[in-house]
Amino acid sequence: MSAPLSPIALHKQLSRIWGTPPGWGRLSSVNHTILGKRFMLVALLFFAIGGLLAMLIRAQLATPHSAFIGPDIYNQLFTMHGTVMMFLFAIPMFEGLAIYLLPKILGARDMAFPRLTAYGFWCYVMGGSILIVAMLAGVAPNGGWFMYTPLSSRPYTPGINADVWLLGITFVEISAVTAAIEIVVSILKMRAPGMALARMPLFGWYMLITAGMMVVGFPPLILGSILLELERAFGLPFFDPERGGDPLLWQHLFWLFGHPEVYIIFLPAAGVLSTIIPVFAQRAILGYRALIAAIVAMGFLSFGLWVHHMFTVGIPHLALAFFSAASALVAVPTAIQIFAWIGTLASGRPRWDVPMLYVAGFFAVFVMGGLTGVMLAMVPFNTQAHDSYFVVAHLHYVLVGGFVFPMLAALYYWLPHITGRQSLYRLSVPAFWLILIGFNATFFFMHVTGLMGMPRRISTYPSNWGWDWLNLLSSVGSFILTMGFALVLADLVLQLRFGKPFRRDPWRAATLEWAMPTPPPHYAFAALPRIERRADQLRPAEIGPVLARGDGYLGFARDGQMETLGVDMVSGEVEHVIVLPHPTFLPLWTALATAAFFLALLFGQYWLAPLAAVVVVALFLCWPSRLGRTDDLGPVDIGRGETAPYDGEASGNICVLANRTALVTNGTLFASLLFGGLFLAVVAPN
Numbered sequence: 001m002s003a004p005l006s007p008i009a010l011h012k013q014l015s016r017i018w019g020t021p022p023g024w025g026r027l028s029s030v031n032h033t034i035l036g037k038r039f040m041l042v043a044l045l046f047f048a049i050g051g052l053l054a055m056l057i058r059a060q061l062a063t064p065h066s067a068f069i070g071p072d073i074y075n076q077l078f079t080m081h082g083t084v085m086m087f088l089f090a091i092p093m094f095e096g097l098a099i100y101l102l103p104k105i106l107g108a109r110d111m112a113f114p115r116l117t118a119y120g121f122w123c124y125v126m127g128g129s130i131l132i133v134a135m136l137a138g139v140a141p142n143g144g145w146f147m148y149t150p151l152s153s154r155p156y157t158p159g160i161n162a163d164v165w166l167l168g169i170t171f172v173e174i175s176a177v178t179a180a181i182e183i184v185v186s187i188l189k190m191r192a193p194g195m196a197l198a199r200m201p202l203f204g205w206y207m208l209i210t211a212g213m214m215v216v217g218f219p220p221l222i223l224g225s226i227l228l229e230l231e232r233a234f235g236l237p238f239f240d241p242e243r244g245g246d247p248l249l250w251q252h253l254f255w256l257f258g259h260p261e262v263y264i265i266f267l268p269a270a271g272v273l274s275t276i277i278p279v280f281a282q283r284a285i286l287g288y289r290a291l292i293a294a295i296v297a298m299g300f301l302s303f304g305l306w307v308h309h310m311f312t313v314g315i316p317h318l319a320l321a322f323f324s325a326a327s328a329l330v331a332v333p334t335a336i337q338i339f340a341w342i343g344t345l346a347s348g349r350p351r352w353d354v355p356m357l358y359v360a361g362f363f364a365v366f367v368m369g370g371l372t373g374v375m376l377a378m379v380p381f382n383t384q385a386h387d388s389y390f391v392v393a394h395l396h397y398v399l400v401g402g403f404v405f406p407m408l409a410a411l412y413y414w415l416p417h418i419t420g421r422q423s424l425y426r427l428s429v430p431a432f433w434l435i436l437i438g439f440n441a442t443f444f445f446m447h448v449t450g451l452m453g454m455p456r457r458i459s460t461y462p463s464n465w466g467w468d469w470l471n472l473l474s475s476v477g478s479f480i481l482t483m484g485f486a487l488v489l490a491d492l493v494l495q496l497r498f499g500k501p502f503r504r505d506p507w508r509a510a511t512l513e514w515a516m517p518t519p520p521p522h523y524a525f526a527a528l529p530r531i532e533r534r535a536d537q538l539r540p541a542e543i544g545p546v547l548a549r550g551d552g553y554l555g556f557a558r559d560g561q562m563e564t565l566g567v568d569m570v571s572g573e574v575e576h577v578i579v580l581p582h583p584t585f586l587p588l589w590t591a592l593a594t595a596a597f598f599l600a601l602l603f604g605q606y607w608l609a610p611l612a613a614v615v616v617v618a619l620f621l622c623w624p625s626r627l628g629r630t631d632d633l634g635p636v637d638i639g640r641g642e643t644a645p646y647d648g649e650a651s652g653n654i655c656v657l658a659n660r661t662a663l664v665t666n667g668t669l670f671a672s673l674l675f676g677g678l679f680l681a682v683v684a685p686n
């Protein structure tokens, strides 16, 4: 290229090319840093909403015979609490974290399909809003977060409550599936040159397997929702035993998704732990290869477990034994990870800081959840504890221990990266203790309440069964817990406002995301590095300034194009130059048309739905016209004296891979349909 630029001039040029317009133009952003932050912010908002609902539940249950909330509203409350936490908080939080971090940890300038990121974000916001608006209007879903039929069928839920869930969640799932496909492609194709799969940081492996699980895990749920909505809207009898259907089909389809869902939530959190622990232990993670094997094994095993949620529905005995054994087997890869983390800490020189506090909280809480999980995997015990508060206690130990604590660790670990500011310690430490104590006060005693026979999902209970003081304790605990979260929030705001600017790489980490200025510029890296060793053992403080000078791949601004590199999936050697799209409103318009489609179905305006669908397709057809070039340029300069062709001129490009991944999604959708058909043919032959 031309004469080398000064770092400042290069920064200015790249910022101009990669920037997002101000004002309303911000809504056209397709940048992964911006969208990752937005995803996480909205997910936090939904966490607050879900938490508020939990507070209402605990207020109602604090005393026996409480008349605070009637049973009708109570059903909506716990259904929305579970739904919001699982679909609108946990999954999108993972997506946001992945979208923000992956390109930075793997050494690329953005995700593979920036406009798809934006489209997914809008689908998430709009689908989530449908659910929240329905709740404010008093017609929220009320059949529990897993919407069992026949309770969720038309005769038992005549209002639109169940339709809100089926359509709203399917809308949100679009964002999950698009994000999953994009994450798979980005990890496999867009890493720094030289970063072979065998050198990829574990964070990348965790995200790859999680996204892969989403690609095959979500279609059964989407199919189930479509079938149930068809039954509700047009009276088709998929789940109605009187007309040849079977309500168990819903349970199978739901848990075919729902059990992997638990691991889809846990694996990203484990990825966070595997990233943070070595940094604070000041050594490389123990058992890198064993961990990769464990992650992959977990991904596969988790699909063989769904039936353990249905032990009490009358499954053949042999099948019960099989699924019970498989449920116990999944403890093996979990144990490998726990031992690797403990071993890393034990053999390193651990340093204490706020993120480690939350890691310790994870250990304390999650192990307890694992123990009760092993108990529940035993069929006889499960039969006893089924649908009691024991299960509520277990699932919160697993979800809060296995997701919320690691996410708080992640928050304190990466916040300096996002804001470029230092943590203030005064609030984060007391917040931790409030959360830990409040959590255990809330949920530990629920084990006892459950064993004393209190069923879940009841809005009141009599006072003479010995449940009173246990419930009061749980409610008091939950308010302590809320105070802890409020303190975290206050800490966040204070840090944004008053935190001192941080030096680069505050934790002396060893991964690439710290080899850039913080807060990160829109283009992420001024030049892309060459990786010569395992990419979780780098020295960001040394690499950073070199890259900022434009010393590396693509350390220049060419033709106003947003360029990054595509590599061979396995070896990580350069294959092509990928040109990414500029900001555009197209994703927003397409999402709005998609919203029109779902709203038309929700309100039974069936003439409008096909119209909206046509608009969606037409808008999607506009997407390619804004991108790409038709002339063939051959190999072009990529810096360091090397050349590579543009993505569109080479085989094995990102679009081909994305198509294949989407085909897998489609394939599982049809396989689930086939499973459903066979299931009905066997169980209900007429």
Ligand code: HEM
Pocket: 051, 054, 055, 057, 058, 078, 079, 081, 082, 083, 085, 086, 090, 143, 144, 145, 146, 392, 396, 399, 400, 403, 404, 442, 456, 457, 458, 478, 481
């Ligand atoms: C922040 C503090 C939390 C409190 C105080 C809380 C409280 C509760 C309570 C009391 C129930 C049982 C309601 C009933 O069966 O009548 C419940 C159910 C549930 N919670 Fe939480 N929860 C909290 C956080 C979370 C989180 C973070 C998640 C997930 C990531 C979660 C997921 C669920 C699910 C899936 C259910 C089952 C809903 C159903 O039965 O349909 N909760 N929660």
Ligand SMILES: [Cu+2]
Pocket: 258, 259, 262, 305, 306, 308, 309
């Ligand atoms: Cu399960």
